[in-house]
Amino acid sequence: MKVLSKAQIVASLDLELAVQRLQEGFVAFSAGQVQVPPVQAFAFNQANGDCCVKSAFVEGSDTFTVKVSTGFYDNPAKGLASNDGLMMVLSATTGQPLALLQDEGWLTCIRTALAGRIAAHLLAPRQVNAIGIIGTGTQARMQLEQLRAVTACRKVIAWGRNEPGLAAFEAFAHGLGFQARTTRDAAEVAGMANLIVTTTPSREPLLQSHWVQPGTHITAVGADTAGKQELDPALVARADRIIVDSLVQCSQYGEISHALKAGLISLGQLAELGALLAGQAKGREDDQQITLADLTGVAVQDAQIANCALACMHS
Amino acid sequence: MKVLSKAQIVASLDLELAVQRLQEGFVAFSAGQVQVPPVQAFAFNQANGDCCVKSAFVEGSDTFTVKVSTGFYDNPAKGLASNDGLMMVLSATTGQPLALLQDEGWLTCIRTALAGRIAAHLLAPRQVNAIGIIGTGTQARMQLEQLRAVTACRKVIAWGRNEPGLAAFEAFAHGLGFQARTTRDAAEVAGMANLIVTTTPSREPLLQSHWVQPGTHITAVGADTAGKQELDPALVARADRIIVDSLVQCSQYGEISHALKAGLISLGQLAELGALLAGQAKGREDDQQITLADLTGVAVQDAQIANCALACMHS
Known part of the structure; x- marks a missing residue:
């Protein structure tokens, strides 16, 4: 062996x-x-x-x-x-x-980042104005790194809770060739970016629906166990397309589980990433749609x- | 590492x-x-x-x-x-x-054999006339090897389906210092031995109740998944003491599950090996009791x- x-x-x-x-x-x-x-x-x-x-x-x-x-x-x-x-x-x-x-x-980190890349490749708007990253940790960095293969956009705005984390992320992003900006106000991220990845272990919504611009794609990778949540359920309800990695996992404890349990969305609205890749589910249809990919990580x-x-x- | x-x-x-x-x-x-x-x-x-x-x-x-x-x-x-x-x-x-x-x-083989040794140490009759082994494979050999620490008896009779397997087992037992005999008739094993270990992947009873002498202890290690069975359910019903390694596993797919599902025994009759070791369950009380240990193997x-x-x- x-x-x-x-x-x-x-x-x-x-x-x-x-x-x-x-x-x-x-x-x-x-x-x-x-x-x-x-x-x-x-x-x-x-x-x-x-x-x-x-x-x-x-x-x-x-x-x-x-x-x-x-x-x-x-x-x-x-x-x-x-x-x-x-x-x-x-x-x-x-x-x-x-x-x-x-x-x-x-x-595990890289397969999660590559799943984000796959989702963004399928669902991001044609014109990415800026990439938004919620979080500044390892996964935040790896997602940004992988998105370079999906878009020519080299502008990023990152949200974090503390200045040292933001400063380190900014330096990392510069190293990758990005024009980088950081903030402690997530509304700013949604205001600038139309390709957003959320990467935190948060247990309460960080991204509010009314901040998000039409045409935005959001990939949420933080919610991987019960109780975690990064998105306003109203944002999930507002999404024109919701793609999940696993219907079973995401409906149990994924990002979209909160909106599902609150009755804001129905199971019938969801499609799996594998079905989208196989051409059996619809993806983004125009530049005004909000799309959401909920990735819990599957074995x-x-x-x-x-x-x-x-x-x-x-x- | x-x-x-x-x-x-x-x-x-x-x-x-x-x-x-x-x-x-x-x-x-x-x-x-x-x-x-x-x-x-x-x-x-x-x-x-x-x-x-x-x-x-x-x-x-x-x-x-x-x-x-x-x-x-x-x-x-x-x-x-x-x-x-x-x-x-x-x-x-x-x-x-x-x-x-x-x-x-x-x-896995040795921990299974040592569990058999532990059960026999607690439940075997004081005077072992002969050890009986049902099966001639690796586990049959390891059980015999480990039983040397439990009893001074050096007589063994083994049952198997074919002569080459029996001949090889006999040679192995001789090597361990046993006076060995082999048979293709399991009734002979029950007639000679009062400490019996069953070690096969059989899916039908090999040991009939009316063959077994009073005072015998039987350890059954073969039934480790659904459908396997080595003992006549009437023998399980006849046992004065039934010890299991895990109540949950044994009642689902262990040797005793067949008698349990047939209503021949009840859950209340069973005690776990851990409880017996801790002095919280009764073991053998006299030399006429039939005792049974059902070992499915626990993590x-x-x-x-x-x-x-x-x-x-x-x-």
Whole structure:
């Protein structure tokens, strides 16, 4: 069995191939061709930590994947990262373990950012005036980085809660070639940007409906467990198109779950990203529509990115 | 992160320490002090294979474990073992991966055999006339090997379906210092032995009630998924004491589930091994009672044996 380090994985992953594999994964998932057993979750209350185990097998694939992700929120005080994780890739024809990807959670971050890129590619307005990013953390940066492949726009405005975080994000964005601006007022983001990505673990709406301009596309990636919320439910209700990565997950705990439970939208309005990719759902129809992509993260992404990472090591 | 091979694990595991850790694990499990998320199961129909992911955390432990087990039944034709597997041990205080135990399923085999030893130690009659083993495979051998610590009896009679398997088992038992006999008639086993272990993947009863002598203890380890069965339900109904490793698992798909569903026994008659170990349930009371231990295998055993294997590498 191969044991690959984060450095090896980062150095060799072909992002264009990864996008292709993720798209294929979303299509297979929406077509019911992926085995996704229930997530295993642990709570380590004394250590302020949690862990989840996500596994997936895409029918017809030569491998399947078991991912272990941990979050221990007192780690920074010990000089350790809060998040860690690894993926195991096993043969779907013999069961043999093929590789252990010690990615320290990086593959989860990049597959999430690439899903944002895929959604923006399908749904962003033709003319992007500015990119808006809600949040300044790792995922905020990776989303911005990946959006460069989707639009020629190199203007970004980022919202954050504190100045040091904003300053660091601004420096990062400059490094990527962006003209960057930061703010502590999310209304400013909505006023400037018509391609917005929300990336925070917020538990209350940060983006109000009446701030958002017609024609805007919003990708929400923060809400990945119960209780998280970044968008005003009225904004969700106002969206002309709502695309979700998983109908089951998003209706349970995704960004759109709040509007769904409040009766502001109905299940019939939702379509999966895989269906949109397969041409079985409608995307943006004009430059005045508001579109929304709600991404909770599905295990098929892990299976596809892990298989891709392994293929990149071999090639 | 340490990566340990099967050879390293087998060479260093302290079986006495393992027994102690498993006992502590069963007690914690029955006391509700173990987090055991739902098992993740895959079916690989085209490859005639399956996989399950079992994870457990014993509250208060410094580690937790994720185990991946595979069974690919066309592997022998390819020169590979049918079963493979590995365990990951992670820190319960920081989430960091500590060790990958590439035990190829051996730790699962030994923890199952040691559970049989623990059950026999608690429930076997004082005077063992002969040990009876139903089955001749790996688990049959490991159970016999471990029972040497429980009884001074060195007589064994084994049942199997074919002569080559029986001959190989007989040679193995001789090597362990047993006076061994083999048969294709399970009634002979019940007639000679009063400490019997059933170890097959049978889907129909192999051991009939009227063959079994008063005073016999039976440990059944074969029934670990729905549909498997080794004992006549009338024998289960006849048992004076029934001990199970997990009330939930055994009542769903364990050996005793058939008698339970047929209304021959009731849930109130069952007690968990952890409760027996903690002195909260009754065991054997005299040499005429028939006792039965139904072991389906619980994830807490994996967590305990993995932690123990890791401790043995360090010491």
